[in-house]
Amino acid sequence: MESLKAFYIFFIGACLGSFMNVLTYRLPRGLNIALPSSSCTKCGQKIKIYDNIPIISWFILGGKCRNCKTPISLMYPLTELATALLFLACYLKFGLTLEMWHACAVVFFMLAAAFADVFTAVDENFDCGIIPDSLNMVGFITGFGLSWALYGTYTFPLYGALTGFLGLFIPSWLFKIIRKKEGMGGGDIKLMAVVGAMLGVKSIFFVIFASAFLGAVFGITLQLVSKQKNIMLPFGPFIAVASVIYMFYAPVFDALLYSR
Ligand SMILES: [Zn+2]
Incomplete structure (x- = not known):
């Protein structure tokens, strides 16, 4: 049960880390943070939901766009992992x-x-x-x-x-x-x-x-x-x-x- 709660907090952290990637790119450029949904910055191909799983998708895709094979920055999964790990640390320190x-x-x-x-x-x-x-x-x-x-x-x-x-x-x-x-x-x-x-x-x-x-x-x-x-x-x-x-x-x- 404890480990399930810990995983849950880790997962929330990873998802919010993914949202953070959207915010840190779009807000300074004055773009809408909700629409349109994420797409490849090179070929414009919409990123499918199964290619948008925090941390994991980057590795499954080998760090490249599925459509045009343009490299995707390692900073994306790293941001997600850092947020997830720090959320986990918050849980271990303060409990739920x-x-x-x-x-x-x-x-x-x-x-x-x-x-x-x-x-x-x-x-x-x-x-x-x-x-x-x-x-x-x-x-x-x-x-x-x-x-x-x-x-x-x-x-x-x-x-x-x-x-x-x-x-x-x-x-x-x-x-x-x-x-x-x-x-x-x-x-x-x-x-x-x-x-x-x-x-x-x-x-x-x-x-x-x-x-x-x-x-x-x-x-x-x-x-x-x-x-x-x-x-x-x-x-x-x-x-x-x-x-x-x-x-x-x-x-x-x-x-x-x-x-x-
Ligand atoms: Zn692409």
Whole structure:
């Protein structure tokens, strides 16, 4: 019974990962997320329902379109697998509780924001990475509602969101005044408000510093390896990673940071 529940949560994660692939492609391009149904980006052939099974279909098709044999990115099954595994981790950590669904919502919106940011950053049709406003908005409302239900007070998500927003808005505004150029994307600032609505005021300190640290380490390593200077990295993925780490170990970090 336990393993059946675990498989069920894994399966929901895989399906939502598949939906995430649709969102991260279509939202930044202003496309309808429901219609038309998925088709091959090369030959336009509609993808049949039996070729659209999360994780599995990519392997059955050998990573190629059934019709024109154009390679399909490995990122599709990997996104589905990552979402499914993290949903499973939420189940193993929190059991089948409201806390688990709250954790799954954090995973879903953080991964979606991260993938949207990365996929637009590497696409030459876009100047920089984009975290769509609509994604942040739905994430904010979902996170706010679930936090309110879970903690029994609307002040938890409200103060969290305000702290998250100001926590990135103030430094980016100062940066703009001093350096006279944009330092932080608006999408990142709104994403921090989503983090605050989901994880509360206490998460913000950890998430800002951990994401900045991860971003700096990754950025410096990339500059050394690629021997290029001034690489503009999307910041969304680092916020996402830091938030998910905090979400799984919130009591540990809170004890470290706020107890005396
Ligand atoms: Zn095709």
